[in-house]
Amino acid sequence: MSLPQHTDATLRYQQQVENSRNYVLPFIMQEFPDLNGLRVMEIGCGEGGVLTPFLEKGCRCVGVDLFPERIELAKGFLGDYVNNGQLQLIAKNIYDVDFFGEFQHAFDIIILKDAIEHIPDQDKLVAYLKELLSPRGQVYFGFPPWYMPHGGHQQICQSRVLSFLPYIHLLPRPLYRGLLKAFGEHDGTIRELMELVDTGISIERFEKIVKAAGFDITQRKYYLINPIYKYKFKLQPREQFGWMKGIPFVRNFFTTCMYYMIRPKRGN
Template sequence: MALQHHKDATLRYQQQVDNSRNYVIPFIEQAMPIQPGTRVMEIGCGEGGVLTPLLEKGCHCVGVDLDHPRIELANQFLGNYVQNGQLRLITRNIYDVDFLGEFRNAFDLIILKDAIEHIPDQAKIIGYLKNLLAPKGQVYFGFPPWYMPHGGHQQICQSKVLGMLPYIHLLPRPLYRGLLRAAGEHNGTIQELMDIRDTGISIERFEKIVQQQGFAVTRKQHYLINPIYKYKFGLQPRTQWGPVSKLPFVRNFLTTCVYYMIGEN
């Protein structure tokens, strides 16, 4: 059932731009000001759609991604900003010594949109971000909780049936892998889904890591219907009902997306 935006980079970029402009940026602005000259880095920037509204506001941005073809696409979409020096697009590991040497305490805002659930050792990277934040800087996270209906990203399956089935990623690992193989999914897709199974993150674990790494949550919003579903499925975004968002563990099964802002405690 791989969605059209998985195949169409221009459509994917435009969806990122609209989602960022209408939902991500307004959320961030309730926790900190965004103004010309604000220094921003996005980790896992892809085609650069999330950064586009920030560039339009006059921010100075750095986009980092290990997927070089997606960085090349970002250069195509945002070449004018690269040319005028307002944007740098980099294919580099942020743990590299030279990266830290160049960008230590450099950013007022760091963005990880639909990224943390793909990163191994999440405690390591969240703690490491302190090295890159300027004083009073903050970090934005947006991600799908692991236990939500499609928290395993099974929508990337070619099988329409598997792509629509909720909660199949919660099956025992051998059974889940066997189901994917029986449906004829490509080995690359199966490996990607297994990797996500290893790195998927719950609301509770995220908040625990944030606290353990010396950060505090400055703002959060849980969604019953993820804002990006407006572009993918034509569904209107809906915030999570307050009492549900406060129910530990249970909320993960009913919440399709969470937004967080964190700052050093």
């Protein structure tokens, strides 16, 4: 059973705004207490809800998404900010030469909220982001560790059983695909879920990539209950237990969301 926000863009936008205002924004403000005038980019901006609180704080923002239809939705919600020049919305690949030429070393904050787990070549991406940051710039990441109960995003399944069934994405690939087919999931849904098998990312893999790319972690937060689950499952957000944070690998199975801030190592 897919959730209402999967088909209702206005509801999805409103939930993005509330989640960003209450959780993402305060986390980033630990590193940037005064946001006014900062340049902020979100990769995979969708309807633009995550950027909205940053626009309200006076940031100059760029939202990038590969899907033009989602950029058009964002323009509908945030047209006033586009018209006054505070916001650019772009349907483009960030690796395009003209994008890089316009935005090299441009951003104080880059946001990837529920995005990196969908992106191939994550090593390449994280290293590339360094070229888009200003000298004081940092990158925010928020993502569900792959091994957590719904790390495969199976909540998008039409089947009510599959959408709530934990850890099924950890089955061997043929069994997982066969299960999705047996419950009548659409080919597009199956393709999206199987792609996540290749791109889903763990806590340890993420931190290894960050270190190899020459970044330091300036902030991290583990959530036992992801803030976004307020909307998906009517659960109140809760940070992870202190003792669980310290158990490598095992913590992935019980941590439903990670927040990070990273910055290039000094001298890199």
